[in-house]
Amino acid sequence: DIQVTQSPSSLSASVGDRVTITCRASQTIADYLNWYQHKPGKAPKVLIYAVSFLQSGVPSRFSGTGSGTDFTLTISSLQPEDFATYYCQQSYSTPHTFGQGTKLEIK
């Protein structure tokens, strides 16, 4: 199985901050890397697919970069509604493993 490691596991930030979350795969996964936002009691929501493509309806303050094994999700200016847990997921090979999550909290 491909392991996916996210960092940090938690992050405290303020509204307006720029935030970066990283994801590292245990082997190359080309561009098969997706990012999800998950809020308590809600379904996860895809933000970014194929490393850098913004899902329809997602604000442009979210962006993704990376290649091979190393990837990042950046939120350029945090908004109150962005406080949530974020997961990366590799879909290069099954099982389509998720990272362990990054909980983004208000400072």
Next chain:
Amino acid sequence: QVQLQESGPGLVKPSGTLSLTCAVSGGFINSSHWWTWVRQPPGKGLEWIGEIYHSGSTNYNPSLQSRATISIGKSMAQFSLKLTSVTAADTAVYYCARNEGPVQQLDYWGQGTLVTVSS
């Protein structure tokens, strides 16, 4: 607009079988999509369980040690998950979702249903 809705018992006894159904509306299971089950144990992260294509092809997470079976209903408007020999470790919110596109991101999700394994 595609909508997914999970249903099934919220309580299952240890060593029993967990059975959930995902009803799909606004779309068809026999379209060119895979359909996925994901779960989240309390206080933990997301775990990919497995997926099915309308042809019946399936892929499963080996961590479930062959306990999971995903199938499509005859109406082609729902798909199901069965998980046998459950333990407390299988207590989780279970989500169904649709795969989309060449990288198979999960673009539509159900709201999730909590299943508790307890006697």
